[in-house]
Amino acid sequence: MTGKAVDARGGVWWRLYREVESVEIYHVDLSPGSGREEAPLAWLDASELDRWHRVGNPAPRRRFALCRAALRAVLCGRVGCANESLAFGFAEQGKPFAVVDGCAHPVSFNVSHSGSHGLIAVTSAGRLGVDAEERVPRRNLEALIDGVCSPREKAELESRGDPERLHLFLRFWTVKEAVVKAEGRGLAMRAAELEVPEEMRRGAPSTVARFSQTPERSWCLEDIGAEDFAAAVAHEANPQPSLEIVNPAAG
Secondary structure, three states: OOOOEEEEOEEEEEHHHHHHOOEEEEEEEEEOOOOOOOHHHHHHHHHHHHEEEEEOOOOHHHEEEEEEHHHHHHHHHOOOHHHHHHEEEEEEEEEEEEEOOOOOOOOEEEEEOOOEEEEEEEEEEOEEEEEOOOOOOOHHHHHHHHOOOOOOHHHHHHHHOOHHHHHHHHEEEEEEEHHHHHHHOOOOOHHHOOOOOOOOOOOOOEEEEEEEOEEEEEEEEEEOOOOOOOEEEEOOOOOOOOEEEEOOOOO
């Protein structure tokens, strides 16, 4: 299948949301609706359909179908291939990469979703991560702050009242998670080990930063949040071509 992904009512459920230098970010509408999974299912391959069938809860089933179909549509458009030619392999820490006609492709992508919002980030090459968090109250906000934030981040948060405090925390959290996902080292790197650069803690929408955990790389960081959700994207600056392939088979 080629062309735009449309739902059963004829509307596109994903759209270009932002462009940050070489990175394109797409928003995926994950809100419930009658018959919304019919069109997405036509994009999924046999293994993805099997995975969809095995998800018992309707909400995760819907999110998986809508996000995976949109990802396929976006990648097919970026790479210029038919949906049938696209598969997925997995790097050393389990991060997926695109396989086109049986060959690994250097296009980089990452997916995140929260509530009714999904984000897909894609770029030509380099490590890439995106994270989204719906702006809803957290009952365990204090515990999250204690577990995720550095002393300086906590100091920034202590000076803010609600709901600004929650919004700032979600900004910190999404920046950290975007870097963790971009690095792709699984549990070897945790968000709590990173500190958001000072300029972004003070309100700057973007910066280029290095972290002691990844001193060999610089990261382009961007706050891409909206009214309903916090979000951030992290992209490796001056990426070097590298792909640690463990399983090039479709996944």
